[in-house]
Amino acid sequence: MQALILAGGSGTRFWPLSRRGRPKQLLPLDGEHSLLRQTVDRLPPEIEPAAVWVCTTRALAEKVRAELPEVPPDQILAEPEGRNTAPAIGWSIRTMPAAVRNEAIAVLPADHRFGDAAAFRRALALAARVAERDDRVVALGVTPRWAETGYGYLELGDELDAAISLRQVTRFTEKPDADTAQEYLRGGRHVWNAGIFVFRGTTLLRHLERFEPEIAADLEVIAGTPERTDEIYPRLKSISIDYAVMERLDSIVTLPLACEWNDLGSWEALAEVLGEDEDGNRGRGDALAIDARDNLLFADEGSVAVLGVEGLVVVRTADTVLVIPRNRSQEVRRIVDELKTRRRTDLL
Amino acid sequence: MQALILAGGSGTRFWPLSRRGRPKQLLPLDGEHSLLRQTVDRLPPEIEPAAVWVCTTRALAEKVRAELPEVPPDQILAEPEGRNTAPAIGWSIRTMPAAVRNEAIAVLPADHRFGDAAAFRRALALAARVAERDDRVVALGVTPRWAETGYGYLELGDELDAAISLRQVTRFTEKPDADTAQEYLRGGRHVWNAGIFVFRGTTLLRHLERFEPEIAADLEVIAGTPERTDEIYPRLKSISIDYAVMERLDSIVTLPLACEWNDLGSWEALAEVLGEDEDGNRGRGDALAIDARDNLLFADEGSVAVLGVEGLVVVRTADTVLVIPRNRSQEVRRIVDELKTRRRTDLL
Numbered sequence: 001m002q003a004l005i006l007a008g009g010s011g012t013r014f015w016p017l018s019r020r021g022r023p024k025q026l027l028p029l030d031g032e033h034s035l036l037r038q039t040v041d042r043l044p045p046e047i048e049p050a051a052v053w054v055c056t057t058r059a060l061a062e063k064v065r066a067e068l069p070e071v072p073p074d075q076i077l078a079e080p081e082g083r084n085t086a087p088a089i090g091w092s093i094r095t096m097p098a099a100v101r102n103e104a105i106a107v108l109p110a111d112h113r114f115g116d117a118a119a120f121r122r123a124l125a126l127a128a129r130v131a132e133r134d135d136r137v138v139a140l141g142v143t144p145r146w147a148e149t150g151y152g153y154l155e156l157g158d159e160l161d162a163a164i165s166l167r168q169v170t171r172f173t174e175k176p177d178a179d180t181a182q183e184y185l186r187g188g189r190h191v192w193n194a195g196i197f198v199f200r201g202t203t204l205l206r207h208l209e210r211f212e213p214e215i216a217a218d219l220e221v222i223a224g225t226p227e228r229t230d231e232i233y234p235r236l237k238s239i240s241i242d243y244a245v246m247e248r249l250d251s252i253v254t255l256p257l258a259c260e261w262n263d264l265g266s267w268e269a270l271a272e273v274l275g276e277d278e279d280g281n282r283g284r285g286d287a288l289a290i291d292a293r294d295n296l297l298f299a300d301e302g303s304v305a306v307l308g309v310e311g312l313v314v315v316r317t318a319d320t321v322l323v324i325p326r327n328r329s330q331e332v333r334r335i336v337d338e339l340k341t342r343r344r345t346d347l348l
Numbered sequence: 349m350q351a352l353i354l355a356g357g358s359g360t361r362f363w364p365l366s367r368r369g370r371p372k373q374l375l376p377l378d379g380e381h382s383l384l385r386q387t388v389d390r391l392p393p394e395i396e397p398a399a400v401w402v403c404t405t406r407a408l409a410e411k412v413r414a415e416l417p418e419v420p421p422d423q424i425l426a427e428p429e430g431r432n433t434a435p436a437i438g439w440s441i442r443t444m445p446a447a448v449r450n451e452a453i454a455v456l457p458a459d460h461r462f463g464d465a466a467a468f469r470r471a472l473a474l475a476a477r478v479a480e481r482d483d484r485v486v487a488l489g490v491t492p493r494w495a496e497t498g499y500g501y502l503e504l505g506d507e508l509d510a511a512i513s514l515r516q517v518t519r520f521t522e523k524p525d526a527d528t529a530q531e532y533l534r535g536g537r538h539v540w541n542a543g544i545f546v547f548r549g550t551t552l553l554r555h556l557e558r559f560e561p562e563i564a565a566d567l568e569v570i571a572g573t574p575e576r577t578d579e580i581y582p583r584l585k586s587i588s589i590d591y592a593v594m595e596r597l598d599s600i601v602t603l604p605l606a607c608e609w610n611d612l613g614s615w616e617a618l619a620e621v622l623g624e625d626e627d628g629n630r631g632r633g634d635a636l637a638i639d640a641r642d643n644l645l646f647a648d649e650g651s652v653a654v655l656g657v658e659g660l661v662v663v664r665t666a667d668t669v670l671v672i673p674r675n676r677s678q679e680v681r682r683i684v685d686e687l688k689t690r691r692r693t694d695l696l
Contacts, residue, residue: 016653288690290682303668303695305364305683308676312657314669320651321662321669328656334638335653342636347651 001128002103002201003047004092007036007056007064007110008082012336013266016320017300020348025110026063029264030273035111036067042114044121047106050075054110055092057082080233086244087215087236090208093201094219101201104128107241109195113273115260123257126164127198130253137207137249138198139169140257141191147181150265150330152193152242154254169252174242193242194257204245211248212237267313267329271296285316296326320347349476350451350549351395352440355384355404355412355458356430360684361614364665365648368696373458374411377612378621383459384415390462392469395454398423402458403440405430428581434592435563435584438556441549442567449549452476455589457543461621463608471605474512475546478601485555485597486546487517488605489539495529498613498678500541500590502602517600522590541590542605555593560585563592615661615677619644633664644674668695 011023018024025036033041040052049070054077056064061078068076077092093101106124114120127138141154153176157168172193176184184190209216215237222229246252264270274282274296281289285299290307297304301318313329315322324332339347359371366372373384381389388400397418402425404412409426416424425440441449454472462468475486489502501524505516520541524532532538545552557564563584570577594600612618622630622644629637633647638655645652649666661677663670672680687695 288683288686290686291679302666304671305668306671307679307683308673309660309671312671314671316664316669318650320653321664323652323654323657323660323662323671325656331639331655335636335655338636338638 001044001047002051002053002096002100002105003040003043004089004105004107005036005039005052005054005110006085006088006107007054007060008079008088009111010057010082011111012333013330014270015332015336016315016317016322016347017298021059021063023060023111024264026060026067029270030113034067035113035264036064039108039110039112040068040071042117042120044125046125053077053092053096055079055088080230082238083233083236084238085241086208086212086239087219087233089241090205090215090219091222091233093205094223096201101205103200104131104198105201105204107195107197107199109263111264112195113260113262113264115262115273117259119259120257120261123255123259124196124198126166127255130161130164130166130255131198131200131203134253135200135203136251136253137203137246139172139246139252139254140194140196140198141254142194142257142261144185144190144192147178147185148192149175149178149181151175151263152195152246153181153184153190154193154252156189156191156254160253165256167254169254172242172246172249172252174240174247191254191256192261193246194261195263196257197241197246207245207249212239212244215239215244265330267296267298267315267324267332268326271313271326294326349392349395350399350401350444350448350453351391352437352453352455353384353387353400353402353458354433354436354455355402355408356427356436357459358405358430359459360681361678362618363680363684364663364668364670364695365646369407369411371408371459372612374408374415377618378461382415383461383612384412387456387458387460388416388419390465390468392473394473401425401440401444403427403436428578430586431581431584432586433589434556434560434587435567435581437589438553438563438567439570439581441553442571444549449553451548452479452546453549453552455543455545455547457611459612460543461608461610461612463610463621465607467607468605468609471603471607472544472546474514475603478509478512478514478603479546479548479551482601483548483551484599484601485551485594487520487594487600487602488542488544488546489602490542490605490609492533492538492540495526495533496540497523497526497529499523499611500543500594501529501532501538502541502600504537504539504602508601513604515602517602520590520594520597520600522588522595539602539604540609541594542609543611544605545589545594552593555597559596560587560592563587613678615644615646615663615672615680616674619661619674642674 007025011018052071053075058078152174154169155171157170160166276282280294283297286303287297288305292306293310296313298315311326313324355373359366374382400419401423406426500522502517503519505518508514624630628642631645634651635645636653640654641658644661646663659674661672
C-alpha cells in the first residue's frame with residue numbers, strides 16, 4: 001500500500017498565519033508539529049517512508065522535503081504550478097513505477113486533523129483491502145455533524161459487507177446548496193466525503209482517461225517526455241478529483257471514518273479542536289481576556305489582549321493582526337483578495 | 349508670563365501604545381509630534397523658552413529634555429515620584445526664583461489637544477491679564493458637549509467683565525455623578541474645567557498654605573534644604589490641585605476657552621479628532637477594513653485587518669494588540685491592572 005499526500009494547497013483561509021510561502025499544511029495549527037508532519041506520522045506502520053509520495057508545488061518543494069527528511073526526495077513531486085487535485089493525483093500516479101501504481105494507493109490531504117489516529121489507521125487498512133480485492137474506488141465517509149455546504153456528500157446505498165460496514169455509494173454530490181445539505185443532514189442517508197480515497201493507481205488512471213481524456217492524454221505525453229512538463233502542465237484543466245471523477249463514477253464504495261475528523265477549513269473549524277477557558281475563549285500563545293467570551297485568540301508572535309468582546313477571531317502575527325467574527329471566518333479570503341488587488345505582496 | 353507644563357502622567361489609558369517609559373504626553377497621538385512638543389509649540393510667542401517650566405517625574409526627565417531641547421534643562425523639574433498635581437504645582441512654583449513666581453503663571457496639561465491654537469493663545473493672554481490685574485485664580489472653561497462624569501465643572505456666577513466674558517465661579521465641582529452631570533449639561537450654567545489655570549505663583553502658594561498647610565510646610569523645607577527632597581517629597585499627600593485648592597476656593601473666575609479642546613482621555617476621545625473613511629472607520633497606520641464600520645484602527649507597527657466588525661478599538665504595537673469596544677475604552681485600565689498582577693513588566 002502506498003500513500004499519496006496532497007500538499008500543494010496555498011492556504012488563504014488561515015491568513016494571516018498562512019502565507020504563500022507558509023501555507024496551512026506547513027503550520028503547527030493544532031499542536032507542536034506541522035499538519036503535514038502529523039499526516040505522515042499518522043500513517044499505518046506498514047506504509048514505510050519508501051511508500052510515501054507527496055505532491056506539492058515547486059514553490060513549496062524544498063520546505064516539504066525539509067519537513068519530511070525520511071521520505072525519498074524524488075518521491076516529493078513538485079508541480080510547476082497547482083492545477084487542482086485531478087491533475088495532481090493523475091500526474092503523481094503516472095510518475096510512480098508501473099509495479100507501484102498497481103498497488104492500493106491512499107490519497108490523503110496534508111492538512112486535515114484526526115482526533116483518533118488508531119481509528120483512522122484501521123479504516124485505511126480496511127479500505128486498502130477492499131480497493132485491492134474488489135478493484136474499487138473507496139471513499140472514506142464521515143457522519144455529518146451540521147449542514148455544511150462546503151463539503152462533498154456520499155449517498156449511501158446497499159450494504160456490501162456488513163462486517164466492515166462497506167456500502168455502495170449511489171451518488172456523489174460536491175458542495176450542495178444549503179437546503180439540500182439540510183435535507184442530507186436530516187435524512188441520515190448521506191455522509192461527508194473526507195477527501196480520503198483508496199484505489200489501485202491503475203484504476204484511477206483508467207477512470208481519468210474515461211472522464212477527462214485530455215488530461216489523461218497530456219499526462220501520457222509528460223510521462224514519455226518529462227522535459228515537456230513545464231510546457232504542458234500549466235495548461236492542464238484545473239479541476240478537482242471530485243468533479244473530474246468521483247461525481248461521475250457509478251461504482252464508488254464507502255467505509256465509515258469515525259475518528260473525529262476535522263478538515264480545519266477555517267479559523268472557526270480550528271476553534272472546535274482547541275481547549276477553552278472558563279469563559280469559552282480558546283486559542284494559542286500569549287493571550288489575556290477580560291470580561292470576554294467565546295473568542296479565538298491566536299498569538300503567533302507577541303501577545304493579544306481583549307476586553308468586553310465576544311465571538312471574535314483575533315490573530316496576531318509578526319507583521320499584522322486579523323479581527324473577524326468567528327461566524328464569518330470563511331470570509332478571510334476577501335481580505336486576501338483585497339491585499340492581492342492592492343499588490344500587498346508583503347502580506348500575502 | 350510663565351508656562352508651567354505638567355508632564356508627569358503615567359498614561360495607562362492609551363495602553364498598549366502608552367507605557368511606563370513612553371506615556372501619553374510623549375506620544376504623537378494625533379499628528380506627527382508628541383503631545384508635549386505640541387503643547388510647547390502652541391504657547392503664545394511672548395512665552396519664550398526661558399519662561400517655560402516643565403514638571404515631570406525623574407523616570408521621564410531625560411526623555412522630556414530630549415523632546416524640548418530649547419527649554420533650559422534646569423527648568424525641567426523632575427519629581428522623585430508623582431504625587432498628583434497639588435504637590436507638583438506647589439513644588440514647581442516654589443522652585444522658581446522669587447521674581448519669577450510673582451508673575452502670572454499658566455498651568456497647562458502636557459497631553460491635551462486644541463483644535464484652534466490661535467483661540468487658545470488669545471484666551472491665555474486674557475487670563476494672564478486678569479490674573480495679574482486682579483490677583484485672581486483664572487480657570488479656563490469649556491462649554492460641555494456631553495454629561496461627562498470624569499471632569500470638573502465650574503458653576504458660572506456674575507459677569508465681571510462683559511468685554512472678555514469674564515465670570516465669577518460660584519462653585520467648583522470635581523467629577524460629579526451621572527445625574528448631576530446631566531443636570532449641569534441641561535442647565536447651561538456650568539462649564540468644564542479644562543485643567544488650565546492662570547494665577548500669580550505667589551497667590552497659588554498662599555492658597556495652598558491655607559488649604560493644605562502640611563504640603564506647603566514640607567515644600568518650604570524642601571526649598572530651604574533641597575538635599576532633603578528625596579526624603580520628604582515621596583511622603584507628600586497625593587492630591588490633585590482641583591481637590592486641594594480649586595474646590596475650596598471661593599474666588600475663582602473663569603474665561604471661556606472656545607478652541608475645540610479635547611483632553612484625549614481615552615481611545616474613544618482620540619477617535620473624535622481623527623479623520624474617518626466613508627464607513628466611519630478612523631485611525632492611523634496601515635489598516636484594511638472590509639465590511640466594517642465605526643472602528644478605531646491604530647497600527648503603530650505592522651498592519652491591522654478587520655472584516656465584519658463594528659465599533660471596536662484595535663491597536664497594534666510591536667509587541668501586542670488590544671481589542672476593546674469603543675464605548676468601553678475607559679476600561680483599558682483593567683488590562684493594565686491585570687498585567688501588573690501578573691507581573692508582566694514587559695507589557696507595562
